[in-house]
Structure formats: C-alpha cells, structure tokens
Amino acid sequence: MTNQSIDSLLASLSLEQKAQLLVGGGNDGFAGSGAMLGHQKRLVAGAAGITVEIHEQAIPSIVMADGPAGVHIDPVRENVADTFYATGFPIGTALASTWNTALVEQVGQAIGNETREYGCDIILGPGMNIHRNPLCGRNFEYYSEDPILTGKIGAAMVRGIQSQGVGACPKHYAVNSQESDRTKVDERLSAKALREIYLRGFEIMVREAQPWTIMSSYNQINGQFVQQSYDALTTILRREWGFNGVVVTDWIGVRDTKAQVHAGNDLMMPGYPQQVQDIITAVNNGTLSIADVDTCVRRVLQLIIRTPRYNHYTYSDQPDLAAHAVITRQSATEGMVLLKNLGDTLPLRSQIRTIALFGVNSYDFASGGLGSGCVNTPYVVDMVAGLRNAGIATTPRITDIYQSYIPFATKKLRADKDPLMWFLDQGQPKLPELEISDRLIETEVTQADAAIITLGRQAGEGMDRTIEDDFNLTADEHQLIRRVSEIFRRERKPVIVIINSGSVIETASWQAYADAILVAWQPGEEGGNSVADILTGKVNPSGKLTMTWPIACSDHPSTRNFPQPMSLYDYKERQNWGTPIQFVHYTDHAEGTQVGYRYFNPNERPVAYPFGFGLSYTTFEYSRPSAKLQGDEVILSVTVRNTGSRSGKEVVQVYMGHELKAFAKTHELQPGESETLTMRVPIRLLASFDEPNSQWLLPADEYTFAFAASSRDIRLTKKIRLKQYTEPVNPVLLPK
Numbered sequence: 001m002t003n004q005s006i007d008s009l010l011a012s013l014s015l016e017q018k019a020q021l022l023v024g025g026g027n028d029g030f031a032g033s034g035a036m037l038g039h040q041k042r043l044v045a046g047a048a049g050i051t052v053e054i055h056e057q058a059i060p061s062i063v064m065a066d067g068p069a070g071v072h073i074d075p076v077r078e079n080v081a082d083t084f085y086a087t088g089f090p091i092g093t094a095l096a097s098t099w100n101t102a103l104v105e106q107v108g109q110a111i112g113n114e115t116r117e118y119g120c121d122i123i124l125g126p127g128m129n130i131h132r133n134p135l136c137g138r139n140f141e142y143y144s145e146d147p148i149l150t151g152k153i154g155a156a157m158v159r160g161i162q163s164q165g166v167g168a169c170p171k172h173y174a175v176n177s178q179e180s181d182r183t184k185v186d187e188r189l190s191a192k193a194l195r196e197i198y199l200r201g202f203e204i205m206v207r208e209a210q211p212w213t214i215m216s217s218y219n220q221i222n223g224q225f226v227q228q229s230y231d232a233l234t235t236i237l238r239r240e241w242g243f244n245g246v247v248v249t250d251w252i253g254v255r256d257t258k259a260q261v262h263a264g265n266d267l268m269m270p271g272y273p274q275q276v277q278d279i280i281t282a283v284n285n286g287t288l289s290i291a292d293v294d295t296c297v298r299r300v301l302q303l304i305i306r307t308p309r310y311n312h313y314t315y316s317d318q319p320d321l322a323a324h325a326v327i328t329r330q331s332a333t334e335g336m337v338l339l340k341n342l343g344d345t346l347p348l349r350s351q352i353r354t355i356a357l358f359g360v361n362s363y364d365f366a367s368g369g370l371g372s373g374c375v376n377t378p379y380v381v382d383m384v385a386g387l388r389n390a391g392i393a394t395t396p397r398i399t400d401i402y403q404s405y406i407p408f409a410t411k412k413l414r415a416d417k418d419p420l421m422w423f424l425d426q427g428q429p430k431l432p433e434l435e436i437s438d439r440l441i442e443t444e445v446t447q448a449d450a451a452i453i454t455l456g457r458q459a460g461e462g463m464d465r466t467i468e469d470d471f472n473l474t475a476d477e478h479q480l481i482r483r484v485s486e487i488f489r490r491e492r493k494p495v496i497v498i499i500n501s502g503s504v505i506e507t508a509s510w511q512a513y514a515d516a517i518l519v520a521w522q523p524g525e526e527g528g529n530s531v532a533d534i535l536t537g538k539v540n541p542s543g544k545l546t547m548t549w550p551i552a553c554s555d556h557p558s559t560r561n562f563p564q565p566m567s568l569y570d571y572k573e574r575q576n577w578g579t580p581i582q583f584v585h586y587t588d589h590a591e592g593t594q595v596g597y598r599y600f601n602p603n604e605r606p607v608a609y610p611f612g613f614g615l616s617y618t619t620f621e622y623s624r625p626s627a628k629l630q631g632d633e634v635i636l637s638v639t640v641r642n643t644g645s646r647s648g649k650e651v652v653q654v655y656m657g658h659e660l661k662a663f664a665k666t667h668e669l670q671p672g673e674s675e676t677l678t679m680r681v682p683i684r685l686l687a688s689f690d691e692p693n694s695q696w697l698l699p700a701d702e703y704t705f706a707f708a709a710s711s712r713d714i715r716l717t718k719k720i721r722l723k724q725y726t727e728p729v730n731p732v733l734l735p736k
C-alpha cells in the first residue's frame with residue numbers, strides 16, 4: 001500500500017475508528033475490554049494482546065505475543081488435539097554471552113519464524129534494559145551492563161526476527177532496570193548517565209535495525225512518565241534517532257491518554273474502553289489535536305499493512321521445532337561461561353563414566369525465567385538426560401531420590417501458591433532444595449567418578465531479587481557444596497558446579513570448593529544437552545560474561561539505591577494491588593555512569609569475575625593490532641591465533657578508556673590457525689556525553705585502543721590520533 005492509499009484510508013476513518021486503532025483490543029478483541037497479561041484468547045490463545053479490527057475498512061486485528069526467549073502462547077487449546085508449544089531459546093543474558101551477533105541473528109530468525117507460523121505479527125522482545133544491579137528480577141531477559149554490547153546484540157536480534165516478515169518490539173524503553181514499583185517509580189539520573197548508559201543501547205539498535213515497534217516502559221525518567229513523554233518518544237526516539245515505527249505501551253500502566261497520543265505513544269496496550277473515550281473526548285473538546293491523532297493512526301496503519309495478517313499469510317501452526325531445537329542447543333552452548341577449571345578438570349576425562357548429581361535444578365533444570373518472558377516449551381532436557389545422551393550415567397540412588405521429590409515439590413508449590421503470585425504459573429519456579437545427608441554423599445562417592453552440583457536461581461517479572469538466599473547462597477547450599485567437595489576430593493574425584501541462573505550470584509565464598517564452575521544460565525529447552533556438550537568437550541566454551549560478577553552484591557554502588565529487600569514470599573505484601581505498602585517512588589542513580597565494570601575497573605576494585613571474562617579449553621595469542629581512520633569510522637583489527645591443542649572460538653573486546661567500544665568473535669579456529677578480525681566503529685560511538693553543552697563530544701587527542709580477552713586482560717594496544725567530534729542533542733529529560 002502506498003502512502004497515498006494510507007492517506008485515503010486515514011481520511012475514510014471516523015474519529016471513533018481512529019481512537020479504536022490507537023487502543024488495543026483487550027481481552028476479546030473489541031476496543032479496550034482490558035486484559036490480564038497473556039490471557040488474550042481471541043485469534044491466538046495466550047498471546048499478550050491484539051489491535052482492534054475495523055471491519056468496514058478491512059483492517060484486521062494484529063497479534064502480539066510475548067518474547068523474548070521464544071513465542072509465549074498457550075501450548076494447548078480447548079477441544080483442539082494439536083499442541084502449540086514453542087521453542088525455548090536461551091534467555092537474553094545467555095545469548096549476549098555468546099558475543100556472536102551472527103548467531104544471535106540466527107536465533108532471531110528462528111524466533112521470527114515461530115512468531116509467523118503461530119499466527120502472530122509482532123513479538124514483544126528483545127529485552128534491552130541495562131543490568132544496573134544484579135538484583136533486578138528481569139536481568140535474565142536483558143543482555144548486559146554495557147550499552148554497546150546491548151545495542152549490537154539487540155540489533156542482531158531485531159534483524160533476525162524481522163527477516164521473517166514479522167515485527168520486533170524491543171523493550172522496555174527506557175531506564176527500566178528494576179521491577180520493584182515498576183509502574184510508578186521515577187528513575188532520577190543525570191543526562192550523562194541517561195545518554196551514555198541507558199539510552200545508547202536502544203539508540204544503536206534503532207539506528208542499525210529499525211524495529212517495527214518499540215515498547216515504552218512503565219517508569220518515569222526524571223519526573224516524566226515515559227509513556228507520555230514527548231521528549232522520550234518524539235524528540236529523542238524519532239527526531240534524534242530516526243525511529244519510524246510504532247511506540248507500544250507496556251501493558252498495565254494507564255496514563256493520561258491525550259498526553260500519550262501527543263507524545264507519540266501510538267498504541268496503548270492491552271487497551272481499555274476508557275482510553276478510546278478519552279481520545280474522542282479530548283479531540284472534541286480541543287485538548288488533543290486531530291493532527292496528533294492522525295500522526296499516530298498513520299503509523300499504526302503503516303505497521304498493520306506490513307504484517308502477515310494483513311497480507312493474508314496462511315500460517316501453519318507447525319514451525320519446524322526439531323530444526324529450532326538444534327539452533328537453541330548450539331546458541332546456548334556458545335553462551336555458557338566457564339569460570340573456573342582447576343587442573344583441566346574439564347573437559348571430563350574419558351574414565352569419568354558415572355556422575356553423582358546434586359541440587360534440585362539438576363533434575364528440574366530451568367530453561368528460562370518467570371513472568372511474561374517465559375516460554376511454554378515442549379520439553380526441557382535436564383542434566384540426567386543431557387549426560388545420558390552424552391554416554392554418561394548418573395548414580396541411581398540419588399537420581400531416584402531427587403526424581404521422586406520433584407513432582408511432589410512441584411505439586412506442593414502450586415497448591416500453596418498465593419493467587420497474587422500469578423508469575424508462578426508463568427514459567428518454572430525454583431523448588432526448595434532437598435537436605436542431603438553426609439551418609440548419602442559417602443555412599444554416592446563410592447559409586448561415582450565425579451560430582452556435579454547444580455545451583456539454581458529463579459527470578460522474573462514483577463519482583464526483584466534479594467541479597468540473602470538469592471544473590472548469596474543459602475546456608476543449605478553452602479553446606480552441600482562444602483560437604484560434597486570434602487568427601488569427593490578426599491577420594492580425588494572432581495566436583496563441578498553448574499550455575500543454572502538467569503543472573504549473577506555470589507561465588508567468592510565457595511568457589512574454592514569447586515574444581516570447575518560453569519555458568520549455564522537458563523539456556524532454553526535443550527539445557528542439559530548444551531551443558532553436556534561443554535562438559536564432554538564436544539564444544540569448547542567460548543562465552544564471556546556480559547556483566548561483572550562482584551564479590552558482594554553491595555560492592556556495586558547502585559546497591560545502595562536499589563529497592564531492598566523483596567523476596568518471592570513477601571512479594572504479595574508489597575504488590576500495588578495487594579496489601580498497601582510504602583514505596584519510595586523514586587530511585588536515585590547516585591552512581592551515575594559508574595555502572596558495572598565502569599565502576600569496578602577504573603577504581604581497581606576486586607571482583608569475583610570481571611566483565612568480559614570466560615575460560616576456554618585452548619589458548620589464543622593476539623598480534624598485529626591496528627587502528628585506522630576511514631571516513632567517519634575507526635577500523636580496528638587484530639589477528640588471533642589458536643596456540644593450544646583444541647579447536648575453539650575467541651571473543652576479542654576493544655576498550656577505549658575503560659569502555660567497551662567494539663568486539664568480534666573468531667570462527668572455530670583449529671590448533672595453529674589464525675584469523676584477522678576487523679571491527680568498524682563509528683566515531684560518534686567513541687564520544688562521551690558533555691552535559692553542560694548537551695552534546696556528544698570527542699576532544700581532539702591521541703586515543704589508545706586496548707585489544708583484550710576480558711576487561712581485565714588487555715593483550716595489545718594501538719594508539720590513534722583523532723580530530724574533535726561533536727554532536728549536539730536536545731537538552732531534554734533532564735533532572736529537576
């Protein structure tokens with residue numbers, strides 16, 4: 001459809017119809033009946049929402065399903081024999097830890113394909129908020145504490161999804177780095193922190209990948225609700241960055257409707273009747289211009305005509321789940337991060353045939369997180385199956401004990417569930433650990449060649465994590481690791497810890513008890529197979545951390561201003577719609593830009609594992625660093641040679657003044673093989689934010705680029721002289 005025909009379509013719509021197009025279809029597809037998350041039943045059951053059909057003009061409803069780790073829809077439907085399970089892909093953190101944009105794009109293609117084949121038009125992802133603090137409950141959906149990495153991985157994901165003819169909806173724009181009080185909280189921060197840390201990733205993604213839509217977050221920024229902020233949605237997003245898609249609200253925050261339309265928040269989801277009425281009234285009484293309404297309606301129409309549903313695409317309801325299982329297995333494996341490997345414990349020696357598996361998550365392996373970001377997967381490969389598929393047995397007694405416990409514990413958890421804790425039905429909550437006696441460990445050691453302990457964590461939408469018993473280990477977990485370690489090491493049998501968590505946990509106090517530690521994240525439905533691929537050496541680990549692992553959570557300066565404490569079990573006490581509670585409705589970003597490694601590295605603070613860290617089974621040597629100016633880009637290159645005896649991939653990171661500026665990953669290098677990696681960095685990404693002058697500024701100077709294996713393992717440097725660069729931006733969203 002041409003612009004002209006959009007114009008004539010627009011001209012044919014009544015004010016009521018226009019208002020309906022700007023307000024989602026709620027529960028039943030008619031303007032604004034309201035909807036509980038994921039409870040939409042019309043068109044595609046379990047999708048998050050739909051727009052309203054305008055029958056007379058043949059404008060169909062389009063369907064939005066949650067992501068970001070796969071298509072979140074109901075797996076079974078009443079009176080329908082077929083099932084609608086979707087592939088559970090690795091969570092955001094795991095994907096970013098691959099540092100492999102081509103691989104992420106491939107995952108995006110598979111997710112986009114399932115979106116289309118399950119009859120959806122838009123997938124609500126990727127999640128691109130910054131890991132400001134390890135306690136954010138949704139960090140698992142997000143990529144990193146670093147904006148450049150977030151932007152590049154996000155852009156790759158958007159490109160992949162949209163290559164399938166469906167839209168992405170990167171979220172939650174912006175500064176939505178906490179769940180506590182998320183629908184109201186005012187994020188107070190400097191313009192420098194806002195621009196450099198919290199907006200930059202979105203900016204890179206918008207400029208590189210032009211998402212069809214973007215989701216405006218619930219929170220306020222410096223006193224303005226994002227969803228009704230002209231500064232955020234029009235001045236910055238559209239004027240400065242050139243976004244030309246549709247802004248979709250996040251789901252449960254109702255704002256001043258006319259202010260939203262004026263701000264350029266085109267579509268209000270899930271949609272309430274009052275919002276339709278608000279638009280009509282505001283236009284009629286002159287407080288909202290019809291020009292503002294038309295601008296949003298035009299964009300919504302432009303979106304709709306791109307969708308499969310408008311173009312009468314016949315979806316199969318049968319995506320190729322087997323092919324996608326291969327993709328999720330490979331990408332998950334590549335995102336796993338090996339933190340420790342004492343005396344080459346891994347890959348497992350061939351004489352290790354039987355393993356004693358400890359920890360409930362070994363048997364109830366978490367493929368993803370909780371809340372809207374969960375996926376109803378056809379299955380999850382646990383550690384028992386993963387090891388078995390790799391030819392390794394588990395000891396029968398403890399396997400049996402845990403396997404009998406899991407269904408019992410699952411049933412109990414669901415039975416005891418408080419109705420307010422809806423997220424327990426959205427994903428796989430963590431089951432309480434079983435107490436394991438020394439006697440049992442003593443029996444196990446006689447039958448096993450090694451021990452694996454899986455430490456599990458679960459978090460998700462609507463709640464943040466606590467330091468005690470979540471970031472930190474519980475007393476029982478400590479005890480388990482210590483006892484297993486003492487008993488197995490006494491027999492010279494190795495102890496391996498697998499971390500099955502969406503985000504960071506404490507490691508410093510117990511790491512000495514483990515011979516090897518692997519961060520498996522929440523790696524999607526093939527989890528156990530992906531872990532086994534690393535343990536057996538079928539795949540050489542090449543993931544690197546996308547966030548700092550601190551010694552204590554309080555080492556992060558942001559912890560001082562992060563809402564605390566809030567555990568799963570006092571969550572209901574603190575819900576907006578539950579018992580009234582006192583929130584401080586703002587968060588001070590006193591740390592400014594000192595987020596993650598930007599604080600730890602320049603200040604030389606000790607950490608457990610630094611940003612960018614990850615071990616391999618082989619070694620790499622860097623040579624021939626180069627930095628050249630070409631037009632408005634710096635071209636960086638370095639040669640990487642595999643100097644070890646196994647094939648493997650290496651992630652090279654390039655830092656300028658302690659900040660990541662570029663990265664690249666080699667292909668699988670055979671022993672002795674080299675590859676020259678080339679990275680192109682626009683000069684504008686080298687600039688920092690000059691607050692007094694509201695501009696990006698790179699002063700003329702000589703700059704050093706550090707080619708590094710992690711943010712604390714710089715291998716080579718190269719200097720280059722650069723001219724001054726400035727780029728003025730609008731002085732908006734400033735602190736009061």
Ligand code: BGC
Nearest residue numbers: 037038048066124250251372
């Ligand atoms: C979440 C979004 C999600 C939406 C629809 C919201 O509460 O914050 O991430 O896409 O619900 O389910």
